[in-house]
Amino acid sequence: MPPHDSEERKPPEDDERPIDVTTETLVADRSLGTVPVGWDADMAVTALYSAHYRSLVRLAVLLVRDVASAEEVVQDAFVALHGAWRRLRDTDKALAYLRQSVVNRSRSVLRHRAVVEKYAPKGLPDAPSAENGAIGELERSAVIEALRGLPTRQREALVLRYYGDLSEAEIAHAMGISKGAVKSHTARGMAALRMALEQFS
């Protein structure tokens, strides 16, 4: 287990590796990214898939706003991890590798989508679903819509912080930026989100 584990995290048992984890806190759970030494790439991919696939897909959904693209992004990240398993110096950082790969590939998807949408004919706006009648759903939709209106870096920083519960250093590593930049993106994103939500209310 890495020494920088947070105190609020409950260290899992080595023998009790969860097969299917459903909580989003696993995105930030560094201990489950630890792979025993001596595992080959197939075993590592299987274990990491069981522990983090769903949470990584959800993280990617929040970044790319599309389930199919999010799954493809995460699957590509696992394939890349399998190919780079021998070159991975520290197998304890497999989850960090996956997370960074997901963030980078999500950026690529968004970039490609922006190019496609630039030249594609405009479609009709999404109609609100029937379940959006509740106030909570409206609030949630408003937040998600406001989040989608943010720049990519600000949205990544906010998602990694408020959904992934990552620290500044982890967000900086996942995004490939410095801690100061993480602070800046987070503060700007929150300010823009606050303005959008105040206008909505």
Added chain:
Amino acid sequence: MTFPPDDEYGELLRRALRAEADSVVPSPDGLEIIRGRIEQRGLRGLRHLLWRRVGAAAAGAVLVAGAVVMIVPGLRDQVAQSTGISNAGDEREDNRDTSSVIRPPNPAEPSRPVVIVPVTPSPSRERPSPTPTPKTEATTRPSPSPSDPCVTPTPEAGVIEPDTALPPTCSPTSVTQETPVTTPSASRRPSSPPRTTSAPPVTPSTPPPAEAATPEAAAAPSPSPSP
């Protein structure tokens, strides 16, 4: 966490993000898809490796074939030149003689002058052998090729002997068409006296007459002899 405490918008954002994420249910066959992609990538890598090896083998075969092609004609020419029989009527021999490159005579070809002699007196073949460049004017002196049996460059300073006694291999027409006064021809014997009958010998100070247009005539008054 090094972040400041979340405000109400932070909590609102956290709840919204979790609710949005919980609504996402990934497909259960994700692991199979990942394994399939890994296998495809492995097969693709093997295919690329196979194609690289095939390409390398093909390139090596091409190189070997090129080397053989480059080497075998040379060996064939060497064998043909050593025998000296197979290339007597070949056009490449004529091309080789008329080229600008002056080559020394091959002493290993005794029967070769017999084959080449009828072709030598032709005007197209005479010009390149005595004068390598056409820009040579009166000051230049022809440097006849030693391979040509009709021309032997042995002029002396101030003494020009129009020698009509040519080797029997030279045709008489090529000599009679030219004035014997200005033609520095041919195998010249210093010991023999001048036998000019048609015109007196030309001294080196004498400017060339109208025949100077021809390179042979222009070379006649050259004062610098060479053996």
